[in-house]
Amino acid sequence: RITDAVINNFPESLEIINLNSCQNISAFNINHLVNLKEINCGRSRITDAVINNFPESLEIINLNSCQNISAFNINRLVNLKEIHCGGSRITDTVINNFPESLKIIDISWCQNILAFNINHLVNLKKISCVESRITDAAINNFPKSLKIIDISSCQNISNINLKHLINLKEIECIKSSITDSAINNFPGSLEIINLNGCENISAFNINHLVNLKQIGSGGSPITDAAIN
Template identity: 30%
Template sequence: MRTLRAWWEVLDEEWKRIFETVIGHQLVQEPDNQELQKLVNLEELHCGATNITTLEPLRALTKLQILGCFETAITSLEPLEHLTNLQILGCSETQITSLEPLRNLTHLKVLKCYATLIKDLEPLHNLPQLEVLDCAGTRITSLEPLRSLVNLQILNCGGNDIADLEPLRNLNHLTEVDCSYTKVTNLEPLMALPHLRKLSCKKTPVSVSVRKIEQFKRQCPQCQLPDLWYQHVL
């Protein structure tokens, strides 16, 4: 317990406030041993839209499965690199620049990292359980690392400087893809995906081609394409 006590004592006031919320009451004195144990055994924590600047206190929370730290001033996910039980992570609208700390978190199923400064999805290539990925509005230029994510079901990669959907060709569990506001010119890699039910591709080079869109609709009739500019004309 001495180690837990030392962990608590170095927390800044914002983190103490967050953990007080978890405990369920404002502490008038230092937390007791039972309360400290409860904190480090947390499986779910929401600290989004707070004034935290670091995730450093979470190194000790090795049982954590769900973490929401969106809309904060954090710049790094490095404190999470050994939290191998993590399954759901929301770190959108932060200042993070790399997903490298997630490389070995093989139980991760949901990752929402939109509106961040990340440039590369490569650290995700060996996360076979990933089912949902939202990396919209980042700085990525390629979907190549996603080729091996055979369980991916929902992908939002809109608002990025990407042009090629080829890496998605064999991701047969995909049900939704959003590639709006990108440089995508060809939907052919998606045409044979058996479970694809929704594709958003507005404001792309391909979205202005009636011929290409109609070809896709013939090949993938079960898939909805919302927001087509001509859908109320033809």
């Protein structure tokens, strides 16, 4: 039952903090923790105001399933490498202000996101948007640095165009609403594709994917034409 007052007095030497599932915290200030590298506040009652005061030293933040956050701004966290916000109430505006240093983003199961733009995240390698409300517009603006994309169970996508993602190695589209035309525009760099359970595909053509090593299309209405 740790409280804000206790956290406010944490020593400056700390590098890792785990506050997962802490329900009695909401307004602490750890800006003085100049050596802090990683913080886990998943399933806690942390607020936007607290996040806005996070120290610039942070490299990894976990806010999974946090329900009291929506409008924080972490653009000043220039050392941040990973952020996990799965199942939170994060919005497009927050994502638009993510710092350029990010390499990994997890916004799976986020229902308040639609058309964010992360084209400025030139160091991003992996993004997970599983079962979120992400749209074609957001995906079409993904930065070309991306190597792994997971849009499984995303139902607001159809005609995405990933041709510009020349570094993309893996895409997970399990049970998504992706279409043949989107797959036809997949970049030649792809090595792994997962289309299991995709119901809107049948006759796509991936003959141009000369680096492809693995494809899954189980439970989909794929036809002979696509396989040929």
